[in-house]
Amino acid sequence: MSAFPLNDNAGRATLVGAGPGDPELLTLRAVKAIQGADAILYDALIDPAILDYARPGCRRIDVGKRCGRHAMQQSAINALIVKLAGTGKHVVRLKGGDPFVFGRGGEELDTLRAAGVPVEVVPGVTAACAAAASLQIPLTHRETARSLHFVTGHGADGEVPAHDWRALAASGGTIAAYMAGKTVRKVAASLIEAGLPASTPAVAVENASRPQQAAYHATLGTLADVLDAEQPSGPTLIVIGKVVALARIVEESKRLAA
Numbered sequence: 335m336s337a338f339p340l341n342d343n344a345g346r347a348t349l350v351g352a353g354p355g356d357p358e359l360l361t362l363r364a365v366k367a368i369q370g371a372d373a374i375l376y377d378a379l380i381d382p383a384i385l386d387y388a389r390p391g392c393r394r395i396d397v398g399k400r401c402g403r404h405a406m407q408q409s410a411i412n413a414l415i416v417k418l419a420g421t422g423k424h425v426v427r428l429k430g431g432d433p434f435v436f437g438r439g440g441e442e443l444d445t446l447r448a449a450g451v452p453v454e455v456v457p458g459v460t461a462a463c464a465a466a467a468s469l470q471i472p473l474t475h476r477e478t479a480r481s482l483h484f485v486t487g488h489g490a491d492g493e494v495p496a497h498d499w500r501a502l503a504a505s506g507g508t509i510a511a512y513m514a515g516k517t518v519r520k521v522a523a524s525l526i527e528a529g530l531p532a533s534t535p536a537v538a539v540e541n542a543s544r545p546q547q548a549a550y551h552a553t554l555g556t557l558a559d560v561l562d563a564e565q566p567s568g569p570t571l572i573v574i575g576k577v578v579a580l581a582r583i584v585e586e587s588k589r590l591a592a
Protein backbone atom coordinates (compact mmCIF):
# COMPACT_ATOMS: atom_id res chain seq x y z
CA MET A 335 0.00 0.00 0.00
CA SER A 336 1.31 3.43 -0.87
CA ALA A 337 2.32 5.70 1.99
CA PHE A 338 0.55 8.47 0.08
CA PRO A 339 -2.85 7.12 -0.95
CA LEU A 340 -3.88 10.51 -2.32
CA ASN A 341 -0.80 10.79 -4.51
CA ASP A 342 -2.51 8.89 -7.34
CA ASN A 343 -4.55 11.97 -8.19
CA ALA A 344 -1.54 14.28 -7.59
CA GLY A 345 -3.20 16.21 -4.77
CA ARG A 346 -0.66 17.83 -2.47
CA ALA A 347 -0.16 20.68 -0.07
CA THR A 348 2.53 23.28 0.45
CA LEU A 349 2.83 25.25 3.67
CA VAL A 350 4.23 28.55 2.49
CA GLY A 351 5.72 31.34 4.59
CA ALA A 352 4.58 34.65 3.13
CA GLY A 353 6.94 36.77 5.22
CA PRO A 354 5.94 39.75 7.36
CA GLY A 355 3.86 41.69 4.83
CA ASP A 356 6.01 43.39 2.22
CA PRO A 357 5.62 41.30 -0.97
CA GLU A 358 9.32 41.91 -1.73
CA LEU A 359 10.15 39.73 1.26
CA LEU A 360 8.57 36.65 -0.33
CA THR A 361 11.03 33.97 -1.38
CA LEU A 362 11.20 32.92 -5.03
CA ARG A 363 10.05 29.48 -3.95
CA ALA A 364 6.99 30.99 -2.26
CA VAL A 365 6.10 32.87 -5.45
CA LYS A 366 6.46 29.68 -7.51
CA ALA A 367 4.21 27.75 -5.11
CA ILE A 368 1.57 30.51 -5.23
CA GLN A 369 1.72 30.58 -9.05
CA GLY A 370 1.25 26.80 -9.19
CA ALA A 371 -1.63 26.62 -6.70
CA ASP A 372 -5.18 25.48 -7.48
CA ALA A 373 -6.35 26.76 -4.10
CA ILE A 374 -4.82 29.11 -1.56
CA LEU A 375 -5.91 29.26 2.06
CA TYR A 376 -4.52 32.47 3.48
CA ASP A 377 -4.33 34.22 6.84
CA ALA A 378 -5.38 37.68 7.94
CA LEU A 379 -1.76 38.89 7.92
CA ILE A 380 -1.32 38.34 4.17
CA ASP A 381 -0.93 41.41 1.94
CA PRO A 382 -3.49 41.17 -0.92
CA ALA A 383 -0.70 42.04 -3.41
CA ILE A 384 0.83 38.65 -2.63
CA LEU A 385 -2.32 36.90 -3.86
CA ASP A 386 -1.90 38.67 -7.21
CA TYR A 387 0.77 36.08 -8.05
CA ALA A 388 -1.94 33.39 -8.15
CA ARG A 389 -3.42 32.16 -11.44
CA PRO A 390 -6.82 33.65 -12.33
CA GLY A 391 -8.58 30.30 -11.82
CA CYS A 392 -7.05 29.71 -8.41
CA ARG A 393 -9.51 29.50 -5.51
CA ARG A 394 -8.65 32.02 -2.78
CA ILE A 395 -10.00 31.20 0.64
CA ASP A 396 -9.68 33.64 3.52
CA VAL A 397 -9.25 31.58 6.67
CA GLY A 398 -7.78 34.57 8.49
CA LYS A 399 -8.01 35.14 12.14
CA ARG A 400 -6.76 37.98 14.27
CA CYS A 401 -6.80 37.73 18.03
CA GLY A 402 -10.33 37.17 19.28
CA ARG A 403 -12.01 37.10 15.83
CA HIS A 404 -11.87 33.54 14.64
CA ALA A 405 -12.74 33.34 10.96
CA MET A 406 -12.20 29.57 10.82
CA GLN A 407 -11.21 27.08 13.50
CA GLN A 408 -7.82 25.45 13.09
CA SER A 409 -9.50 22.03 12.85
CA ALA A 410 -11.71 23.28 10.00
CA ILE A 411 -8.65 24.67 8.18
CA ASN A 412 -6.86 21.33 8.54
CA ALA A 413 -9.92 19.47 7.24
CA LEU A 414 -10.30 21.83 4.27
CA ILE A 415 -6.68 21.40 3.15
CA VAL A 416 -7.07 17.61 3.31
CA LYS A 417 -10.38 17.73 1.45
CA LEU A 418 -9.05 19.92 -1.38
CA ALA A 419 -5.86 17.88 -1.74
CA GLY A 420 -8.08 14.78 -1.82
CA THR A 421 -9.70 16.07 -5.00
CA GLY A 422 -6.31 16.32 -6.71
CA LYS A 423 -5.67 19.98 -6.04
CA HIS A 424 -2.36 21.62 -5.24
CA VAL A 425 -3.26 23.45 -2.07
CA VAL A 426 -1.10 26.28 -0.78
CA ARG A 427 -1.50 27.17 2.86
CA LEU A 428 -0.15 30.71 2.92
CA LYS A 429 0.89 31.87 6.35
CA GLY A 430 2.36 35.10 7.73
CA GLY A 431 6.09 35.07 8.45
CA ASP A 432 7.47 31.55 8.72
CA PRO A 433 5.02 28.63 8.94
CA PHE A 434 6.93 27.04 11.82
CA VAL A 435 7.39 30.11 14.02
CA PHE A 436 4.21 30.45 16.09
CA GLY A 437 2.27 29.71 12.92
CA ARG A 438 0.55 26.44 13.87
CA GLY A 439 2.27 24.93 10.84
CA GLY A 440 3.16 21.92 12.96
CA GLU A 441 -0.50 21.12 13.55
CA GLU A 442 -1.29 21.34 9.84
CA LEU A 443 1.71 19.18 9.06
CA ASP A 444 0.52 16.51 11.53
CA THR A 445 -2.94 16.41 9.96
CA LEU A 446 -1.60 16.25 6.41
CA ARG A 447 0.85 13.48 7.26
CA ALA A 448 -1.89 11.51 9.03
CA ALA A 449 -4.12 11.87 5.97
CA GLY A 450 -1.32 10.77 3.65
CA VAL A 451 -1.23 14.06 1.75
CA PRO A 452 2.24 14.81 0.35
CA VAL A 453 3.40 18.06 1.88
CA GLU A 454 6.22 20.51 1.39
CA VAL A 455 7.22 23.48 3.51
CA VAL A 456 8.57 26.79 2.21
CA PRO A 457 10.20 28.96 4.89
CA GLY A 458 9.42 32.65 5.23
CA VAL A 459 10.97 35.74 6.79
CA THR A 460 9.74 35.75 10.36
CA ALA A 461 8.51 38.98 11.97
CA ALA A 462 11.52 39.27 14.32
CA CYS A 463 13.96 39.24 11.40
CA ALA A 464 11.90 41.74 9.41
CA ALA A 465 11.49 44.12 12.36
CA ALA A 466 15.18 43.89 13.23
CA ALA A 467 16.28 44.48 9.63
CA SER A 468 14.11 47.54 9.18
CA LEU A 469 15.39 49.18 12.38
CA GLN A 470 18.93 47.89 11.82
CA ILE A 471 19.04 45.96 15.07
CA PRO A 472 21.47 43.04 14.84
CA LEU A 473 19.56 40.30 16.72
CA THR A 474 22.83 38.67 17.70
CA HIS A 475 26.05 40.57 18.15
CA ARG A 476 29.53 39.45 19.14
CA GLU A 477 29.97 40.04 22.89
CA THR A 478 26.54 41.77 23.32
CA ALA A 479 23.99 39.08 22.42
CA ARG A 480 25.09 35.49 22.00
CA SER A 481 21.64 33.96 21.84
CA LEU A 482 18.24 34.79 20.42
CA HIS A 483 14.99 33.65 22.02
CA PHE A 484 11.66 33.60 20.23
CA VAL A 485 8.93 33.57 22.89
CA THR A 486 5.18 33.94 22.72
CA GLY A 487 3.35 36.30 25.06
CA HIS A 488 0.09 34.47 24.51
CA GLY A 489 -0.49 30.91 25.68
CA ALA A 490 -3.32 28.65 24.52
CA ASP A 491 -5.45 29.96 27.42
CA GLY A 492 -4.75 33.60 26.53
CA GLU A 493 -2.47 34.03 29.55
CA VAL A 494 1.28 34.65 29.50
CA PRO A 495 2.92 31.22 29.22
CA ALA A 496 5.09 30.01 32.12
CA HIS A 497 8.45 30.63 30.46
CA ASP A 498 11.66 30.06 32.38
CA TRP A 499 12.05 33.80 33.00
CA ARG A 500 15.23 33.34 35.08
CA ALA A 501 16.94 31.46 32.27
CA LEU A 502 15.82 34.09 29.75
CA ALA A 503 17.01 36.96 31.97
CA ALA A 504 20.32 35.24 32.72
CA SER A 505 21.03 34.38 29.08
CA GLY A 506 22.05 37.92 28.23
CA GLY A 507 20.60 37.24 24.78
CA THR A 508 17.99 39.03 22.70
CA ILE A 509 14.34 38.23 23.36
CA ALA A 510 11.83 38.54 20.53
CA ALA A 511 8.30 38.34 21.93
CA TYR A 512 5.50 37.47 19.51
CA MET A 513 1.82 38.02 20.33
CA ALA A 514 2.75 40.03 23.40
CA GLY A 515 0.86 43.25 22.60
CA LYS A 516 -1.78 42.58 25.25
CA THR A 517 0.49 40.91 27.78
CA VAL A 518 3.53 43.16 27.59
CA ARG A 519 3.13 44.41 31.18
CA LYS A 520 3.20 40.87 32.55
CA VAL A 521 6.07 39.82 30.26
CA ALA A 522 8.18 42.84 31.28
CA ALA A 523 7.38 42.42 34.99
CA SER A 524 8.30 38.72 34.85
CA LEU A 525 11.66 39.49 33.23
CA ILE A 526 12.44 42.30 35.69
CA GLU A 527 11.52 40.07 38.63
CA ALA A 528 13.81 37.40 37.18
CA GLY A 529 16.72 39.82 37.23
CA LEU A 530 16.77 41.58 33.86
CA PRO A 531 17.45 45.30 34.53
CA ALA A 532 14.44 47.57 33.95
CA SER A 533 16.82 49.81 31.99
CA THR A 534 17.29 47.14 29.28
CA PRO A 535 16.43 48.69 25.89
CA ALA A 536 13.18 47.45 24.35
CA VAL A 537 11.19 48.29 21.25
CA ALA A 538 7.77 47.37 19.93
CA VAL A 539 7.53 47.24 16.15
CA GLU A 540 4.03 47.41 14.72
CA ASN A 541 3.35 46.31 11.13
CA ALA A 542 7.00 45.53 10.43
CA SER A 543 7.85 45.82 6.71
CA ARG A 544 4.51 47.41 5.82
CA PRO A 545 4.00 51.04 4.77
CA GLN A 546 2.30 51.81 8.11
CA GLN A 547 5.22 50.43 10.17
CA ALA A 548 5.75 52.15 13.53
CA ALA A 549 8.42 51.61 16.18
CA TYR A 550 7.96 52.48 19.86
CA HIS A 551 11.28 52.72 21.67
CA ALA A 552 11.38 52.36 25.43
CA THR A 553 13.06 50.33 28.15
CA LEU A 554 11.86 47.10 29.65
CA GLY A 555 10.53 49.15 32.58
CA THR A 556 8.62 51.70 30.47
CA LEU A 557 7.47 49.68 27.46
CA ALA A 558 4.03 48.77 28.86
CA ASP A 559 3.25 52.43 29.63
CA VAL A 560 4.45 53.53 26.19
CA LEU A 561 2.20 50.95 24.51
CA ASP A 562 -0.75 51.89 26.73
CA ALA A 563 -0.35 55.45 25.49
CA GLU A 564 0.24 54.56 21.82
CA GLN A 565 -2.30 51.73 21.54
CA PRO A 566 -0.85 49.95 18.50
CA SER A 567 -3.61 48.06 16.70
CA GLY A 568 -1.60 46.16 14.05
CA PRO A 569 0.51 43.05 14.64
CA THR A 570 3.29 44.03 17.01
CA LEU A 571 6.57 42.37 17.80
CA ILE A 572 8.66 43.21 20.86
CA VAL A 573 12.43 43.06 20.92
CA ILE A 574 14.22 43.23 24.27
CA GLY A 575 17.98 43.34 24.79
CA LYS A 576 21.12 45.42 24.64
CA VAL A 577 21.22 45.22 20.84
CA VAL A 578 18.06 47.35 20.64
CA ALA A 579 20.25 50.35 21.57
CA LEU A 580 22.01 49.87 18.23
CA ALA A 581 18.82 50.63 16.26
CA ARG A 582 19.20 53.22 13.56
CA ILE A 583 16.53 55.46 15.02
CA VAL A 584 18.15 55.47 18.47
CA GLU A 585 21.54 56.24 16.96
CA GLU A 586 20.00 59.08 14.96
CA SER A 587 18.26 60.63 17.94
CA LYS A 588 21.52 60.43 19.92
CA ARG A 589 23.29 62.28 17.10
CA LEU A 590 20.58 64.94 17.01
CA ALA A 591 20.77 65.42 20.78
CA ALA A 592 24.59 65.73 20.71
Ligand code: SAH
Nearest residue numbers: 431432437460461512513541542569570571
Ligand atom coordinates in the same frame (compact mmCIF):
# COMPACT_ATOMS: atom_id res chain seq x y z
N1 SAH B 1 4.49 32.94 11.74
C1 SAH B 1 4.60 34.35 12.06
C2 SAH B 1 4.14 34.65 13.46
C3 SAH B 1 2.65 34.39 13.68
S1 SAH B 1 2.14 34.78 15.31
C4 SAH B 1 6.04 34.80 11.84
O1 SAH B 1 6.92 33.96 11.63
O2 SAH B 1 6.28 36.01 11.84
C5 SAH B 1 1.49 36.43 15.07
C6 SAH B 1 2.42 37.43 15.74
O3 SAH B 1 3.56 37.64 14.90
C7 SAH B 1 1.83 38.80 15.92
O4 SAH B 1 1.08 38.88 17.12
C8 SAH B 1 3.08 39.65 16.02
O5 SAH B 1 3.69 39.53 17.30
C9 SAH B 1 3.99 38.97 15.03
N2 SAH B 1 3.93 39.58 13.67
C10 SAH B 1 3.57 38.99 12.53
N3 SAH B 1 3.70 39.85 11.48
C11 SAH B 1 4.17 41.00 12.01
C12 SAH B 1 4.52 42.26 11.46
N4 SAH B 1 4.43 42.52 10.15
N5 SAH B 1 4.97 43.22 12.31
C13 SAH B 1 5.10 42.99 13.62
N6 SAH B 1 4.78 41.82 14.20
C14 SAH B 1 4.33 40.84 13.41
